[in-house]
Amino acid sequence: MLELAILGLLQEAPMHGYELRKELTAKLGAIRAAISYGSLYPTLRRLQAAGWITEAAETPATAEEVPALTSRRGRVVYTITAEGKERFAQLIAQAGPETYDDTGFGVHFAFFARTDQATRLRILEGRRRKIEERREGLRDVLGRAAERLDAYTLELQRHGLDACEREVRWLEELIANERSGRAPTAPKPGTTGGRGDNDSPPTPGTSRTERP
Amino acid sequence: MLELAILGLLQEAPMHGYELRKELTAKLGAIRAAISYGSLYPTLRRLQAAGWITEAAETPATAEEVPALTSRRGRVVYTITAEGKERFAQLIAQAGPETYDDTGFGVHFAFFARTDQATRLRILEGRRRKIEERREGLRDVLGRAAERLDAYTLELQRHGLDACEREVRWLEELIANERSGRAPTAPKPGTTGGRGDNDSPPTPGTSRTERP
DNA sequence: GCCGCGATGTATCGGACCGATACATCGCAC
DNA sequence: GTGCGATGTATCGGTCCGATACATCGCGGC
Numbered sequence: 001m002l003e004l005a006i007l008g009l010l011q012e013a014p015m016h017g018y019e020l021r022k023e024l025t026a027k028l029g030a031i032r033a034a035i036s037y038g039s040l041y042p043t044l045r046r047l048q049a050a051g052w053i054t055e056a057a058e059t060p061a062t063a064e065e066v067p068a069l070t071s072r073r074g075r076v077v078y079t080i081t082a083e084g085k086e087r088f089a090q091l092i093a094q095a096g097p098e099t100y101d102d103t104g105f106g107v108h109f110a111f112f113a114r115t116d117q118a119t120r121l122r123i124l125e126g127r128r129r130k131i132e133e134r135r136e137g138l139r140d141v142l143g144r145a146a147e148r149l150d151a152y153t154l155e156l157q158r159h160g161l162d163a164c165e166r167e168v169r170w171l172e173e174l175i176a177n178e179r180s181g182r183a184p185t186a187p188k189p190g191t192t193g194g195r196g197d198n199d200s201p202p203t204p205g206t207s208r209t210e211r212p
Numbered sequence: 213m214l215e216l217a218i219l220g221l222l223q224e225a226p227m228h229g230y231e232l233r234k235e236l237t238a239k240l241g242a243i244r245a246a247i248s249y250g251s252l253y254p255t256l257r258r259l260q261a262a263g264w265i266t267e268a269a270e271t272p273a274t275a276e277e278v279p280a281l282t283s284r285r286g287r288v289v290y291t292i293t294a295e296g297k298e299r300f301a302q303l304i305a306q307a308g309p310e311t312y313d314d315t316g317f318g319v320h321f322a323f324f325a326r327t328d329q330a331t332r333l334r335i336l337e338g339r340r341r342k343i344e345e346r347r348e349g350l351r352d353v354l355g356r357a358a359e360r361l362d363a364y365t366l367e368l369q370r371h372g373l374d375a376c377e378r379e380v381r382w383l384e385e386l387i388a389n390e391r392s393g394r395a396p397t398a399p400k401p402g403t404t405g406g407r408g409d410n411d412s413p414p415t416p417g418t419s420r421t422e423r424p
Numbered sequence: 425g426c427c428g429c430g431a432t433g434t435a436t437c438g439g440a441c442c443g444a445t446a447c448a449t450c451g452c453a454c
Numbered sequence: 455g456t457g458c459g460a461t462g463t464a465t466c467g468g469t470c471c472g473a474t475a476c477a478t479c480g481c482g483g484c
Contacts, residue, residue, distance in 0.1 A: 002441080018462050026353050027365055029346070030372025033313065039441045041464060075462065098472090101245070112364035134241075141238050152324035153239055155396040159382055160242025163375065170371055184367040214470075230433050251470045253435060287433065310443090 001098070001107050002035065002043045003052075007088040008111045010053060010080040017041060017076065031106030044078060052084035093119055100130040112184075121178050128171040135164035213310070213319050214247065214255045215264075219300040220323045222265060222292040229253060229288065243318030256290060264296035305331055312342040324396075333390050340383040347376035 009015065009023050017040060025034045047053045056077050080088075092115050098104040105127045112120050138161040146154060177184055221227065221235050229252060237246045259265045268289050292300075304327050310316045317339045324332050350373040358366060389396055 016462075017464090026357055027361070029349055029353060030369045033442095036442045037462095037464070038443070038466080043440085106368065109368050110365050113362035137241055141241060145238055149239070150325035151396050153322050155386075156318065156321050157242045159379075163378075166375075166378075167371075174367075184363045228433075229435090245471095248471045249433095249435070250437080250472070255469085 001103055002039055003047060004088065004091045004111070005035075005107050006040075006043060006047060006078075007052060007080060007084055007091070008107075008114065010078060011085060011088065011114070014056075014077050014079040016078065017044065020044075020078070027110050028106060031110075032103055047084070048078070050087075051081060052087050053078045053080050088114075095119075095123060095126060099123060100126045117178060117181075121175065124171055124175050124178065128168060128175070131164050131167050131171070135161060135168065138164060213315055214251055215259060216300065216303045216323070217247075217319050218252075218255060218259060219264060219292060219296055219303070220319075220326065222290060223297060223300065223326070226268075226289050226291040228290065229256065232256075232290070239322050240318060243322075244315055259296070260290070262299075263293060264299050265290045265292050300326075307331075307335060307338060311335060312338045329390060329393075333387065336383055336387050336390065340380060340387070343376050343379050343383070347373060347380065350376060 005024055005028065006020065009020060009027065015023065017037070021035050021037070021040055024040075028035075044053070044055075048055050056079060057075075092108065092111060095108075099108055100123075105123070108115070108123050115123075138157050141149070142154065142157050142161065149157075174184060217236055217240065218232065221232060221239070227235065229249070233247050233249070233252055236252075240247075256265070256267075260267050268291065304320065304323060307320075311320055312335075317335070320327070320335050327335075350369050353361070354366065354369050354373065361369075386396060
């Protein structure tokens with residue numbers, strides 16, 4: 001997963017490790033905590049050994065330009081190679097079981113802007129299926145094994161079940177949007193048609209989550 | 213985390229590995245997928261080496277004969293020891309940073325029935341603080357770095373933000389319940405009467421399953 | 425009778441990832 | 455001039471996962 005994320009980020013710009021971690025945190029902040037350097041640096045080395053990225057020490061020697069406010073010393077800048085871009089495309093397109101778990105799906109989703117529509121649809125539907133299965137499992141436990149469990153455990157399951165139902169609804173909206181060829185997130189009023197006031201339109205354009 | 217979960221489950225009954233995994237999955241299904249045997253068995257061995265649990269092979273008493281050519285590998289039943297119970301209590305009470313991440317909090321919460329009220333409150337508040345921080349981070353990204361990110365990434369952040377806000381509200385309810393000395397799953401009971409102080413966990417009798 | 429087959433059951437191995445830690449430079453406040 | 459927090463690179467031990475292997479048991483089908 002880290003490999004995919006690094007390859008994806010380096011396609012936007014070459015970066016050094018520290019920066020990569022910050023961008024990673026910003027992009028994936030919704031699904032996981034900060035990436036550990038204990039994962040980042042070994043992965044970078046692995047990617048470099050495989051030829052997906054190249055390492056270049058920053059040398060501003062010839063430039064007499066004014067150094068920016070931020071000093072640059074001893075940083076190692078990583079750049080993605082052509083093979084790396086190929087690898088990224090391959091990782092994005094091929095969906096294994098890990099594509100649909102929480103982290104895997106999150107990383108894939110974060111790079112949907114670089115993913116073709118058919119793959120996006122496939123991943124969204126696979127994720128929905130997986131969440132539906134988890135939801136059924138929780139319903140089973142809450143229904144069949146409720147008396148074996150204490151009140152706190154049950155409350156935990158209920159909260160998890162609620163989150164599942166919510167995510168399925170979210171995925172449904174995204175899938176509908178994909179099928180209709182629209183971008184995610186509600187197109188703001190004025191861009192599409194003259195709907196001055198959108199409360200709950202029949203078209204799944206407004207992807208705001210509303211609570212029942 | 214696995215250590216805590218195993219110790220907690222074995223306090224309810226002695227179990228063998230396969231059973232342990234099933235119970236673990238039932239109890240923690242809301243927060244994580246099934247436990248891998250690649251984690252379970254090494255952890256069991258570690259716990260046994262430390263003396264927290266004991267292992268007893270299920271061998272038929274009539275097997276004083278020469279072991280058959282196909283040496284039957286019986287089930288291995290694990291039982292928690294007195295030291296193990298002590299260890300569990302210690303792990304439950306002491307809260308490190310990992311107590312408040314998704315998995316750690318889930319495991320602690322799942323054993324709230326074996327946790328005293330002060331600790332429950334401390335953990336709930338710690339978790340709330342952590343989620344609030346994550347929420348602020350997401351709001352920052354959505355506010356300040358929105359133009360740097362594509363629509364899909366933004367949608368992911370919004371979904372994450374929504375989940376954070378929802379969890380904070382959930383935690384608020386649980387905290388309020390704890391302070392009032394009630395069991396979880398806030399009902400609107402007429403039973404506000406005599407609250408006998410109980411050092412043991414609140415009687416989890418009211419386990420209605422209705423969605424608010 | 426017996427054969428496959430899914431559930432039960434124990435176990436290992438390589439790899440991904442994390443948390444703690446170490447170390448070094450820079451800008452800035454005091 | 456010194457402390458301190460941000461920047462920056464890097465390693466190590468440990469936890470946990472996914473794949474894999476192998477053995478037994480009950481049961482339905484032929």
